[in-house]
Amino acid sequence: xxxxxxxxxxxxxxxxxHQSVYKEGDKLPSERELAEEYGVSRNVIREVIGxxxxxxxAIVKPGKGAYITKLNNIVVTETLKRMLQSDDPTGEExxxxxxxxxxxxxxxxxxxxxxxxxxxxxNIYNKMEKNRSFVNQFIKDDSYFHITLAKATQNNIYxxxxxxxxxxxxGSIFTLTRLLPYSVDDAQNHHSDLIQAIETMDERLGVSVIxxxxxxxxxxxxxxxKQNLL
Numbered sequence: 001x002x003x004x005x006x007x008x009x010x011x012x013x014x015x016x017x018h019q020s021v022y023k024e025g026d027k028l029p030s031e032r033e034l035a036e037e038y039g040v041s042r043n044v045i046r047e048v049i050g051x052x053x054x055x056x057x058a059i060v061k062p063g064k065g066a067y068i069t070k071l072n073n074i075v076v077t078e079t080l081k082r083m084l085q086s087d088d089p090t091g092e093e094x095x096x097x098x099x100x101x102x103x104x105x106x107x108x109x110x111x112x113x114x115x116x117x118x119x120x121x122x123n124i125y126n127k128m129e130k131n132r133s134f135v136n137q138f139i140k141d142d143s144y145f146h147i148t149l150a151k152a153t154q155n156n157i158y159x160x161x162x163x164x165x166x167x168x169x170x171g172s173i174f175t176l177t178r179l180l181p182y183s184v185d186d187a188q189n190h191h192s193d194l195i196q197a198i199e200t201m202d203e204r205l206g207v208s209v210i211x212x213x214x215x216x217x218x219x220x221x222x223x224x225x226k227q228n229l230l
Contacts, residue, residue: 009038010055017057017068027057028066030060054144074166091221098165099137099214102146104163106197108153111199117152119196124148128191131197132184142155145191152198186216 016022031042031049038045049066058066109117124145131137143166150159188195190213195225197206 005029005040007045009034010039010048011050013052014055014057022068024068026068028068029063030065046211056147056159092218094165094219095221099210101158101161101165102149102210102214103207105146105150105153105158106194106210107203108155108158109198110201110206111148111202112154113152114154117148118195118199119149121145121152121191123196125188125191126194128188132188140183142187142191149194151199152203183216183220187213190212190216 008039013022013028022028027047029037034045034048035042049058049060052066053060057069059069060066072158124141128138128141128145131141147159147163147166150162153159190209193209194206196202197209
């Protein structure tokens with residue numbers, strides 16, 4: 001319940017950011033003020049701020065507080081959404097684009113990754129292990145894993161693009177795969193192998209794992225269609 005509480009509050013604040021209640025550069029209320037506003041402890045609020053940071057919505061300035069970060073990804077996402085809605089792409093087409101993008105990302109990440117990138121991926125992986133039974137959170141963490149992998153390219157465009165793809169498909173094929181919990185084991189094996197690939201700078205392994213990961217999603221989409229769930 002504790003976990004769900006801070007997720008719920010973080011989502012409310014993210015919604016306020018999308019609604020321009022908070023804008024880039026705005027300082028969030030203090031931990032004490034947020035705790036009073038939502039009727040929770042300051043420990044919960046610290047988890048909320050941590051989640052906002054993970055999602056790329058806020059940064060924390062020591063001694064000053066939390067501030068809203070650049071929201072360029074929202075602009076990109078909304079533009080892509082409008083374009084995609086007009087063309088009505090299939091799930092398979094979206095997966096094809098995602099595969100091409102993720103292959104480019106792993107190739108760059110293998111060469112450019114830094115020690116902190118590897119540790120960040122391991123931290124997310126460990127969090128996902130703990131959240132195996134919390135499907136909604138596991139799916140969110142999965143997107144954070146791939147965004148963090150994109151950040152390891154040291155090119156700010158890649159995480160922006162992969163974040164936009166996840167935002168565009170939220171509530172559709174990637175969310176519907178929650179109906180297939182057996183895929184969690186395969187997904188986690190892939191994540192572990194991706195960490196190994198960038199840690200050992202093994203581009204061939206990384207590309208192979210990405211292809212297998214996308215095949216897993218394709219198989220799920222096929223099964224969901226057969227069950228008339230997609």
